[in-house]
Amino acid sequence: MPRAMTASDKDLWGRALSMLLLGFICYAFPWSVFAALPTAVLRIQGSNTIGAKLGPALVKGMMEEQGLRAIHQSPGDRENEVHILGLDAEGKAVQVELAAHGSSTGFVALKDGSADLAASSRPIKDAEAHDLAAFGDLRSQHAEQVIAIDGLAIILHPDNPLRALSTAQLAAVFTGEVKTWEELGGKGGAIHLYARDDQSGTFDTFKELVLARQGKSLATSAQRFESNDKLSAAVSGDPQGIGFVGLASINQARALAIADGDSQAMLPETELIATEDYPLSRRLFFYVKPGEQNRWAKALVQFAQSPRGQAIVDKNGFVAQQIQAIKVQAQQDMPPSYRELATNAQRLSVNFRFQEGNANLDNKALRDVQRVLDYLKQTGKLEQKAVLVGFGDPKADPQRAALLSKLRAMAVRRELAKGGVNLREVTGLGDELPVAANTAEEGRIRNRRVEVWVY
Template sequence: MSCVLLDNDRDTWSRASTLILLGFMCYALPWSVFAAQQPAVSPPSSSAPLLRMQGSNTIGAKLGPALVKGMLEAQGYRAINIQPSGVENEQRVTATSAKGQNVRIDIAAHGSSTGFVGLQEGSADIAAASRPIKDAEVASLAGLGDMKSRDAEQVIAIDGLAIILHPSNPITSLRTDQLAQVFSGEISNWSQVGGKAGEIHLYARDDNSGTYDTFKELVLSANGKALSVTAKRFESNDKLSDTVSSDPQGIGFTGLPSIRQAKALAIASGESQPMLPTQATIATEDYPLSRRLFLYNSPAQGNKPWVKTLVNFAHSPRGQAIVAQNGFISQTVSAIKVSATPDMPPAYQHLANNAQRLSVNFRFAEGSANLDNKALRDLSRVFDFLSSQNKLHQNVVLVGFGDPKSDPARAELLSKLRAMAVRRELAKQGVMFKDIIGLGDVLPVAANTGEEGRIKNRRVEVWVY
């Protein structure tokens, strides 16, 4: 049975009350589907590559090759080398099997959109993307199966889109609407945002980049702006960062591992407080410019065992350790101490003073009461953490949040229903809860003026005593 929508403002209160009953009837997948397995696979008999990855430079520059190397090591390969292929932003990973057979995996990192083109043309087995697949891309790849399904879409890491300045720049924070004005050219002098007088120099990723797509969606388009034609464009995150760190008047945006020698700003969105891109704020996806990194593959082509092997390895503890080693935020669950602040509701202040928050937020598919693909995998991660800490019984509090509704009581109800949806899944594994709380639209982490922000605010936190 499919779950009904939770966020349609046209719903009547009678339907809202019906949701309470239907919320417990949503179809739940067996827990076993989340268990990553590492089947041994054999190399092809020909000289063809084992695997071809195309797409995001954010992933393909370092993380993709590192995950491939780790996967090959786990499969018993030796003499593993990562080397340039002779084409800029393309690499080749070579190795030797236990039987002495030489193999290779090809990685091309020219931007997220090129990965989906590669899948469509048959030149790629897996697409690396630093943004979700677009509806037009889903339509173009319809022959490969449902590209938004759990089998096709894999969140392998969390990244923060860092806004970077020269280290000498005195500015410490900006709002997303100010960023939009800066990068559109409406604000062209640093004195207009509290800095020293001087022309602002803009640096941005190119049009193929998922990093640019994310910035465009979360900053520019969300504020009705377009990138200034004066911005200098880059295919590489690292080159952009190095240019900004050598230009006292420069500003740019890049993935978290590419901050390098530059200075990162704290960013605010809507009513949220400015946040630096830290491990905690990005892991929970509270940081306004946090984003997910994806691998996409065809669910209709089950005859490519190396695709499944790489995906399973990326999700494994060893794969997530490689994610962290390469400067991204892994999805390994940990407990975080949160400091209470005056703007927190009393119930939330009590949690901050007496419990710890887990480094994961559960979120939902767009326009749906169903947990999204990341949340489905996070269920097993949270359960494993609680089990390892002996916290399965009466130690857990779920806190639901949402976006504003015309009636505050409705917002509170919907936020609690989200928490109940997570409770239902974890309870199947024997987790017993101390409390389930719905706090409505308080403590937003994104602006509610756009759908992207509203979706981000619809979340469930996990707290442990």
């Protein structure tokens, strides 16, 4: 009876297969083509959340669409850096460089000219936009591109029995005020904290959505990581550990349900992240300088927004922006009109949100108008089949809150009407059904939304 393969055997087989593959590539494509790496046609710097998996996958997809062949990836000069190479129709090597050292590094690289495109797992900051103002408005529709939706997952060891926490409890844990699992109603003794590093957009998002709202700072005892996957591996190996990662890096750990303010506790599930209702949902961005002439940068942005690019987003563990209809379970505590929708209609996997301080649709919402139009056309729902429901944050006068929420829905109606949509109803429910706490401006902005329902 043949013996089972040992780890050593598998390693030898792996090396042998790698050598065979290398030999084939050298035979089919002369190695001299790749020996001296060509000047990069596109340089990307920024988020590790994007750069670890999604960025390279989108670049490879874009290269295929551009007709390149023999596309392969090799390590860069430092950890979390890669070169992606392919051959064009004349057999000339084309290279894209990608460095994933944190969102803030992308904006620095845009400014000093060492990158053509910045990948970020958070919106550009005011100071960064000001530093780059000489190149134009980095918050303009063409410069700021939402390529995917992600959710910060709060992760534990799989055996930890805790199931849910509020954002206030999370802040107390990560600032070190709550020191043991027993204080949270669990068990396990001392809590071990794991966090991303200061360059990370993931950390910036956690700091903004959790720590800063409570006026707190991360405990100095937290172990810091540049990589989401390495942080996840550390937590999944530590029964006393807790950390936060992007959705694609939960891996062997287990995610907690999170509540913010009066919202229900929510797991980082695809539908709740797609609508950005999950309290720790966030957007992933590509930023290019306004008027950028690099054709590869423009090609990558266009590909990332395409159905094929969004399929790659989905395949790599993030949430695509393609529109789907979702059945929502009717609940007794819902307003009657909303409960009727939940009973008889389906909700689309998108929320329209607005620029801060006004009723203008934000950059993602402007692109989502076309996505919703395409969906309604494809499903034959342009006439009297769609309902818009507006929501907002509390006002001293409840009637004012209801009016403002309806005005937001009417702003969306105007955009959809340009595409030939005749809506069944437009309504506003004021400050009902919040998805975030109204105690901070970020939460109030998230509550100012318009949902789309279809019959």
